[in-house]
Amino acid sequence: AMEAVKQGAATLGIKGKNYAVVVALKRASSDLSSHQKKIIPIDEHAGISIAGLTSDARILSRFMRTECLNHRYVYGSPLSISRLVSSVGDKAQTGTQIMGRRPYGVGLMVAGCDETGPHIYYICPSSNFYECKCMAIGSRSQSARTYLERHKDEFKNVEDLNELVAHALPALPDCLPN
Amino acid sequence: MAVLIDSKAAMEPTQHRFSPYAMNGGTVVAVAGDDFAVIGSDTRLSEGYSILSRDVSKVRNVTKACLLGSVGFHGDVLTLTKMMDARLKQYLHTHGKEMPCEAIAQMLSTTLYYRRFFPYYTYNMVAGLDKQGKGCVFSYDPVGSYERESYRASGSASAIIQPLLDNQIGFKNQSNVDTSIPMTRERVRDLVRDIFAAASERDIYTGDEVEIAIIDKNGIETVRYPLRSD
Numbered sequence: 001a002m003e004a005v006k007q008g009a010a011t012l013g014i015k016g017k018n019y020a021v022v023v024a025l026k027r028a029s030s031d032l033s034s035h036q037k038k039i040i041p042i043d044e045h046a047g048i049s050i051a052g053l054t055s056d057a058r059i060l061s062r063f064m065r066t067e068c069l070n071h072r073y074v075y076g077s078p079l080s081i082s083r084l085v086s087s088v089g090d091k092a093q094t095g096t097q098i099m100g101r102r103p104y105g106v107g108l109m110v111a112g113c114d115e116t117g118p119h120i121y122y123i124c125p126s127s128n129f130y131e132c133k134c135m136a137i138g139s140r141s142q143s144a145r146t147y148l149e150r151h152k153d154e155f156k157n158v159e160d161l162n163e164l165v166a167h168a169l170p171a172l173p174d175c176l177p178n
Numbered sequence: 179m180a181v182l183i184d185s186k187a188a189m190e191p192t193q194h195r196f197s198p199y200a201m202n203g204g205t206v207v208a209v210a211g212d213d214f215a216v217i218g219s220d221t222r223l224s225e226g227y228s229i230l231s232r233d234v235s236k237v238r239n240v241t242k243a244c245l246l247g248s249v250g251f252h253g254d255v256l257t258l259t260k261m262m263d264a265r266l267k268q269y270l271h272t273h274g275k276e277m278p279c280e281a282i283a284q285m286l287s288t289t290l291y292y293r294r295f296f297p298y299y300t301y302n303m304v305a306g307l308d309k310q311g312k313g314c315v316f317s318y319d320p321v322g323s324y325e326r327e328s329y330r331a332s333g334s335a336s337a338i339i340q341p342l343l344d345n346q347i348g349f350k351n352q353s354n355v356d357t358s359i360p361m362t363r364e365r366v367r368d369l370v371r372d373i374f375a376a377a378s379e380r381d382i383y384t385g386d387e388v389e390i391a392i393i394d395k396n397g398i399e400t401v402r403y404p405l406r407s408d
Contacts, residue, residue: 041271043267065268065271069264069267069268072263072264073260073261073264
């Protein structure tokens with residue numbers, strides 16, 4: 001299942017002072033087909049970018065949406081990202097332990113903002129999740145990770161959204177084929 | 179005869195029952211124009227002869243092109259609005275666009291009817307722009323029976339206001355009336371303001387402030403005017 005993520009098109013996430021941003025490379029499987037949707041909104045304060053099996057991502061994003069909706073309905077406030085991510089992790093874990101089931105073959109890059117500020121989380125198919133300062137996943141993402149590692153102190157205090165996006169975009173071209 | 183009945187009633191055992199509903203008063207008025215819709219409500223919340231709040235509007239934005247006005251039992255109003263907000267967000271996520279006004283109207287009807295045997299004690303109105311961009315107003319009863327109309331008043335002062343709307347907007351019961359007067363936003367807004375002022379004179383549950391929202395393709399504009407505080 002971890003292989004499925006490595007085969008998927010690259011996506012990365014970074015966060016600044018006030019915003020968390022995910023950027024994705026949309027790949028088209030052929031010249032005739034449309035580019036695969038990679039970024040899925042979850043709630044007003046959270047969204048995800050996926051790498052791997054899109055169908056598994058649909059299930060997980062539907063689950064995340066209902067969790068956020070339920071929390072808002074019951075408590076009148078947005079669900080904190082750490083709780084959202086750990087509930088996804090718990091759901092995904094059953095696929096790795098119960099006989100006859102398979103793990104979700106998709107890596108989720110979660111970007112969200114709650115009372116403690118912006119967050120970037122990466123959820124593996126193994127159901128492990130990691131809070132990140134910045135992260136890149138998918139095929140040919142090593143170059144993006146190296147770029148982010150080198151430049152990570154440049155954007156950690158950026159307040160403006162457009163400026164933050166401008167920091168994220170240059171990491172992607174290295175992930176393109178050829 | 180009357181004395182006999184009274185003393186008989188005093189002998190019979192009475193049972194105190196908890197009522198799950200309360201009447202919190204308030205009035206909502208909505209008018210549909212050619213390319214706009216107007217919905218206004220008073221901001222008074224009452225119970226019996228007491229005022230609970232002078233600053234609770236009964237109209238809520240549900241989307242950029244639609245508003246929902248609800249009066250009746252405020253507990254059910256709040257729950258119904260929460261439910262509708264959640265359903266609207268689900269629609270946005272699955273369809274990738276906001277829910278159109280007619281769809282919201284139909285969904286509200288089915289939502290209300292689910293509770294046919296323990297209803298939401300709310301009198302609702304949906305006002306907004308339809309898919310063609312024309313103004314639309316839908317009015318409901320507590321169990322979801324609804325109809326699209328050009329204008330409607332609902333709530334505690336509805337019996338006072340509805341005939342006035344029939345006369346001024348529907349031009350009913352007037353002779354030699356000039357029906358070519360254009361129904362502009364300003365005219366409707368001022369009319370709704372005066373209508374609420376008139377209703378506050380006679381209905382104790384209506385007053386304090388009137389909040390009027392005008393929806394057109396440019397968005398929703400809200401304005402408040404004071405009303406009698408007694």
